[in-house]
Amino acid sequence: MIKVLLFAHLQEKLGKDQLDIETNQIKISELKHKLKDQYYLNELDGVMTAINEEYATDEDVVKSGDTVAFIPPVSGG
Amino acid sequence: MIKVLLFAHLQEKLGKDQLDIETNQIKISELKHKLKDQYYLNELDGVMTAINEEYATDEDVVKSGDTVAFIPPVSGG
Amino acid sequence: MFDRYSRQILFKPIGENGQQNIVLKHVLIIGCGALGSGNAENLVRAGIGKLTLIDRDYVELSNLQRQQLYTEKNVHDQIPKALAAKTRLQEINSEVEIESFVLDATSNTLYPIIKDIDLVIDATDNFETRFMLNDLMQKQGIPWIFGSCVGSTGMSYTIFPGKTPCLQCLLGTIPVSGATCDSVGIISPAVQMVVAHQTTEALKILVEDTKALRTKLITFDLWNNHYHLINVNRAKKTDCPTCGKTPSYPNLNDESSTKTEVLCGRNTVQIRTSKKLNLDILASRLQKIAPVKHNDFLLSIEYESYRLVFFRDGRTLVHGTDSVEKAKTIYNQLAG
Amino acid sequence: MFDRYSRQILFKPIGENGQQNIVLKHVLIIGCGALGSGNAENLVRAGIGKLTLIDRDYVELSNLQRQQLYTEKNVHDQIPKALAAKTRLQEINSEVEIESFVLDATSNTLYPIIKDIDLVIDATDNFETRFMLNDLMQKQGIPWIFGSCVGSTGMSYTIFPGKTPCLQCLLGTIPVSGATCDSVGIISPAVQMVVAHQTTEALKILVEDTKALRTKLITFDLWNNHYHLINVNRAKKTDCPTCGKTPSYPNLNDESSTKTEVLCGRNTVQIRTSKKLNLDILASRLQKIAPVKHNDFLLSIEYESYRLVFFRDGRTLVHGTDSVEKAKTIYNQLAG
Numbered sequence: 001m002i003k004v005l006l007f008a009h010l011q012e013k014l015g016k017d018q019l020d021i022e023t024n025q026i027k028i029s030e031l032k033h034k035l036k037d038q039y040y041l042n043e044l045d046g047v048m049t050a051i052n053e054e055y056a057t058d059e060d061v062v063k064s065g066d067t068v069a070f071i072p073p074v075s076g077g
Numbered sequence: 078m079i080k081v082l083l084f085a086h087l088q089e090k091l092g093k094d095q096l097d098i099e100t101n102q103i104k105i106s107e108l109k110h111k112l113k114d115q116y117y118l119n120e121l122d123g124v125m126t127a128i129n130e131e132y133a134t135d136e137d138v139v140k141s142g143d144t145v146a147f148i149p150p151v152s153g154g
Numbered sequence: 155m156f157d158r159y160s161r162q163i164l165f166k167p168i169g170e171n172g173q174q175n176i177v178l179k180h181v182l183i184i185g186c187g188a189l190g191s192g193n194a195e196n197l198v199r200a201g202i203g204k205l206t207l208i209d210r211d212y213v214e215l216s217n218l219q220r221q222q223l224y225t226e227k228n229v230h231d232q233i234p235k236a237l238a239a240k241t242r243l244q245e246i247n248s249e250v251e252i253e254s255f256v257l258d259a260t261s262n263t264l265y266p267i268i269k270d271i272d273l274v275i276d277a278t279d280n281f282e283t284r285f286m287l288n289d290l291m292q293k294q295g296i297p298w299i300f301g302s303c304v305g306s307t308g309m310s311y312t313i314f315p316g317k318t319p320c321l322q323c324l325l326g327t328i329p330v331s332g333a334t335c336d337s338v339g340i341i342s343p344a345v346q347m348v349v350a351h352q353t354t355e356a357l358k359i360l361v362e363d364t365k366a367l368r369t370k371l372i373t374f375d376l377w378n379n380h381y382h383l384i385n386v387n388r389a390k391k392t393d394c395p396t397c398g399k400t401p402s403y404p405n406l407n408d409e410s411s412t413k414t415e416v417l418c419g420r421n422t423v424q425i426r427t428s429k430k431l432n433l434d435i436l437a438s439r440l441q442k443i444a445p446v447k448h449n450d451f452l453l454s455i456e457y458e459s460y461r462l463v464f465f466r467d468g469r470t471l472v473h474g475t476d477s478v479e480k481a482k483t484i485y486n487q488l489a490g
Numbered sequence: 491m492f493d494r495y496s497r498q499i500l501f502k503p504i505g506e507n508g509q510q511n512i513v514l515k516h517v518l519i520i521g522c523g524a525l526g527s528g529n530a531e532n533l534v535r536a537g538i539g540k541l542t543l544i545d546r547d548y549v550e551l552s553n554l555q556r557q558q559l560y561t562e563k564n565v566h567d568q569i570p571k572a573l574a575a576k577t578r579l580q581e582i583n584s585e586v587e588i589e590s591f592v593l594d595a596t597s598n599t600l601y602p603i604i605k606d607i608d609l610v611i612d613a614t615d616n617f618e619t620r621f622m623l624n625d626l627m628q629k630q631g632i633p634w635i636f637g638s639c640v641g642s643t644g645m646s647y648t649i650f651p652g653k654t655p656c657l658q659c660l661l662g663t664i665p666v667s668g669a670t671c672d673s674v675g676i677i678s679p680a681v682q683m684v685v686a687h688q689t690t691e692a693l694k695i696l697v698e699d700t701k702a703l704r705t706k707l708i709t710f711d712l713w714n715n716h717y718h719l720i721n722v723n724r725a726k727k728t729d730c731p732t733c734g735k736t737p738s739y740p741n742l743n744d745e746s747s748t749k750t751e752v753l754c755g756r757n758t759v760q761i762r763t764s765k766k767l768n769l770d771i772l773a774s775r776l777q778k779i780a781p782v783k784h785n786d787f788l789l790s791i792e793y794e795s796y797r798l799v800f801f802r803d804g805r806t807l808v809h810g811t812d813s814v815e816k817a818k819t820i821y822n823q824l825a826g
Contacts, residue, residue: 005718007711008643009674012166017714046665048720055660055707055722069718071709073665076640076676077525077615082382084375085307086338089502094378123329125384132324132371132386146382148373150329153304153340154189154279158551164675165641167713196678199555215494218582219535222558225581245561246554305501306690339500341693342532343686350679350686354642354712357677368715376690377503379704381717 002026002062004035005069010047014039029058031068047072079103079139081112082146087124091116106135108145124149159201172361173201179360180204182271184259184287186235187211188340189301190277191223192349197356198243198250205243206267207254209236210424210469212452220342234451234465256451257467258426261286261406273359274298275352281328282405288313288321289403292396299355301348305338306377308348311386312355312367319390320397324371336419343376414478417471423481427468431489436464440488460484495537508697509537515696516540518607520595520623522571523547524676525637526613527559528685533692534579534586541579542603543590545572546760546805548788556678570787570801592787593803594762597622597742609695610634611688617664618741624649624657625739628732635691637684641674642713644684647722648691648703655726656733660707672755679712750814753807759817763804767825772800776824796820 004019011017019039021031028051032044048071049056062068081096088094096116098108105128109121125148126133139145156163156173163173181202183190186209197205213221213228213235221235228238236254243252257263259278264287268274274296278284284300291298292315300321301310313320351372358366370383395402415424433453440446440455447454454463460474462484470489472481492499492509499509517538519526522545533541549557549564549571557571564574572590579588593599595614600623604610610632614620620636627634628651636657637646649656687708694702706719731738751760769789776782782791790799796810798820806825808817 005716007709007716008641011711011714012674017711017716046661046663048660050718050720053718053720055720055725069709069720071645071718071720073617073661074638074640074643074645075615075617075665076670076672077521077523077613077638082380084373084380085305088375088378089338094375094380123325123327125324127382127384130382130384132384132389146373146384148309148382148384150281150325151302151304151307151309152279152281152329153334153336154185154187154277154302159555160552161672161675162555162677164673165677166675167642168675168677192682195558196682199558199678201555216496219495219498219537222531222535226584227581245563248562306503336497337500338502339497339504341498341501341504341690342535343690343693346528346532346682346686346689350682350712353682354677354679357679358713366713366715370715376686377694377702379702379706379719381719383715383717 001064002031003067004031005067007070008072008074010041010043010070010072013041013043023064025061025063027058028056028060028062028068031062032058043072044070078141079108080144081108082144084147085149085151087118087120087147087149090118090120100141102138102140104135105133105137105139105145108139109135120149121147162200167363167366168357168361172363175361176201176357177203179272180206180270181273181275181356181360182206182208182268183275183277184208184264184283185277185279186223186239187217187277187279188220188342188345189303189348189352190275191221191239192345193275193277193352193356194239194243195222195246196349196353198247198252200357201247202250202360204251204253206271207236207239207252208257208259208263208267209234209239210256210258210465211235212463213238220340220345232447232449232452232454232463237451256465258469259283259287261290264290268294268296271296273356275356276300279334281325284321285328285405289396289405291315292320292401293403293406297359299352301352303344303348304334304340306341306344307373307375308344309371309373310348310351310355311371312369315397318369319386320394322396323389323391323394324386334419341376347374347376414482416476416478421474421476423472423475423478425470425472425481425485430468431464431466433464433466436489443488455488457484457488462488464489498536503699503702504693504697508699511698512537512693512696513539515608516542516606517609517611517692517696518542518544518604519611519613520544520619521613521615522559522575523553523613523615524556524678524681525639525684525688526571527557527575528681529611529613529688529692530575530579531558531582532685532689534583534588536693537583538586538696540587540589542607543572543575543588544593544595544599544603545570545575546592546594546801547571548799549574556676556681568783568785568788568790573787592801594805595619595623597626600626604630604632607632609692611692612636615670617661620657621664621741625732625741627651628656628737629739629742633695635688637688639680639684640670640676642677642680643709643711644680645707645709646684646687646691647707648705651733654705655722656730658732659725659727659730660722670755677712683710683712750818752812752814757810757812759808759811759814761806761808761817761821766804767800767802769800769802772825779824791824793820793824798824800825
């Protein structure tokens with residue numbers, strides 16, 4: 001199982017701040033696809049990704065037990 | 078191994094903010110004794126203790142792999 | 155009507171309804187130092203209905219480094235913090251009703267103030283006052299938000315009578331900690347971190363979004379890059395003398411009419427009497443001894459190596475000693 | 491000399507030496523909104539040697555909820571933020587040298603300002619300016635502290651040219667995010683959290699305690715009780731167009747002499763020309779059309795359903811539309 005944390009407007013779109021995804025391992029790019037398909041989270045392009053609090057790219061692979069965070073940059077100041 | 082985090086003046090007294098203690102399990106009261114003996118941390122009375130971010134008492138037992146935090150209350154405002 | 159709060163109303167968990175709630179609420183902030191300044195400014199900018207402030211001190215030069223409501227002019231004029239705070243806060247938002255008291259926060263002075271208070275924010279600088287407050291809040295059933303800071307560290311926890319552990323549960327006894335801002339210093343961001351957490355929880359309570367409440371104790375160290383959330387549910391004690399089944403409220407003892415107190419780390423003793431001081435009479439007496447500075451609220455005089463500040467409410471600060479005996483001697487020489 | 495900074499000098503990682511360093515340093519803050527106000531006040535209270543402020547906007551009523559330097563009087567007088575900020579900051583600390591510019595922060599306006607700057611604090615409200623700043627800081631080798639906030643969330647990261655990944659490495663391209671304070675709102679504690687982290691890292695840099703630097707990106711959500719530190723070392727790209735081996739600085743393109751910009755979520759268009767405006771001449775012309783409000787820095791007029799604000803530096807804000815075409819039409823009708 002993979003734990004997915006969502007921030008800012010992704011949270012609002014989904015109505016909650018975390019999700020559990022049942023899979024053993026998945027590439028970040030595939031995980032994004034999955035979330036776009038299942039939850040209409042089209043805002044996942046251009047967000048920062050972290051696996052277990054480490055910066056990750058679309059090519060990285062996440063494994064069962066890992067926590068993935070999708071962090072959309074916010075612009076206000 | 079047990080990871081010990083120290084805050085505020087405990088940190089200053091020790092000169093660092095964490096310690097590793099080589100043991101399989103130990104009661105918090107014994108761990109405090111050990112630290113008082115080895116590092117002269119007499120300020121450990123009256124500090125809050127947490128094991129893995131959960132409030133703990135002197136009677137609780139900490140096991141290898143756990144993180145113990147000693148948090149002295151600060152009074153300023 | 156709510157144009158000035160538009161950015162806060164746009165924030166979904168507040169919205170129009172939340173703002174309507176905020177405008178109806180009454181918050182008491184105890185202490186107008188660093189944490190008190192920050193929280194008061196936040197709540198006033200957020201449009202709180204009514205704010206009550208209580209503080210016993212006046213603005214000093216070394217406060218300016220971290221106490222955001224005050225200016226050099228306040229230092230020069232030796233204005234009590236509760237009044238300087240009110241003046242600045244009304245310039246920021248004239249719509250908010252602000253009440254301010256230049257008083258020691260004791261159970262005696264707080265009783266008449268807290269009757270219609272929705273929430274109390276702890277901005278005191280010592281655990282004696284916090285334990286008294288803890289008893290009083292449990293007795294009255296008012297939620298309060300503990301906060302403290304020193305150096306680059308701080309902590310905060312929200313206490314709901316009947317629901318959460320209380321301060322007595324968490325700490326057992328009044329901590330004997332040498333770490334005050336006056337002994338090991340403080341940087342202003344540590345203040346703001348605590349303020350940010352206190353104001354956020356205050357807003358959640360004021361807009362009645364209780365399921366969003368943090369429930370955990372936070373502790374952080376900005377210089378050493380630590381931030382921890384501690385689950386303290388287990389700390390609740392059924393035999394707690396404050397929030398247990400048969401509370402005795404051990405910190406609500408009557409205060410004697412004259413009391414002295416060493417202000418930790420400040421090289422200052424406070425002497426408190428129950429009778430008010432007539433500052434005009436005192437001024438005319440003291441100016442024969444040394445030049446006095448005098449405004450509506452206090453009178454200060456340099457005498458030998460000491461500086462004494464007399465307040466209208468009957469308190470005197472003797473700066474330049476941490477000996478109660480010495481302070482009393484000087485006090486009696488001048489005002490006895 | 492350092493009596494007013496005594497609580498900060500007592501803090502061991504600063505001390506006397508650190509304070510001596512702070513007093514010699516020169517910081518530039520870009521933007522005097524919420525983050526800019528908070529950071530500027532902190533640094534001025536901390537005794538920074540010299541502070542330079544740049545902001546293009548003036549104080550509006552909806553700013554007061556979270557922008558801590560401003561009052562109702564500033565709103566009434568329509569004072570540019572950079573100037574209102576300076577006035578308040580000097581009341582707080584008259585010893586600090588403060589320079590303020592009512593200007594758009596562009597590579598053209600920043601070049602002459604940054605020559606002896608030790609550190610830049612990002613307090614802008616959009617990523618276009620941040621990417622330009624990222625290029626400029628890499629080119630000049632100046633460290634800067636990214637910060638942003640919206641709703642109850644925020645983030646911050648410290649960028650050292652030659653050492654850390656840059657903003658381009660982290661984000662790839664300028665993000666197209668709809669989430670601004672003007673679209674989804676903001677609460678003041680989110681501002682203070684970012685400010686607390688920016689000021690702390692600034693103090694570490696100013697006192698040259700680089701080994702204490704956080705190095706990780708923080709992101710938090712105060713309403714939902716999240717706080718994360720993300721290790722971003724892996725993000726550094728050797729072929730980055732800004733900080734890579736052969737930088738092209740893609741965001742430092744020349745700005746054309748007239749430029750329009752929709753201010754996201756504010757229903758406002760900014761029109762920028764390279765020639766300064768003579769506000770007196772403009773006032774005498776426009777007051778035949780409608781009543782004008784006019785001070786030394788700007789002139790405002792209500793016209794049909796629009797409000798136009800003309801700045802002396804050649805910029806005009808057209809409030810009441812987000813159509814560039816419409817804004818240009820109105821502008822040309824009045825000032826063309």
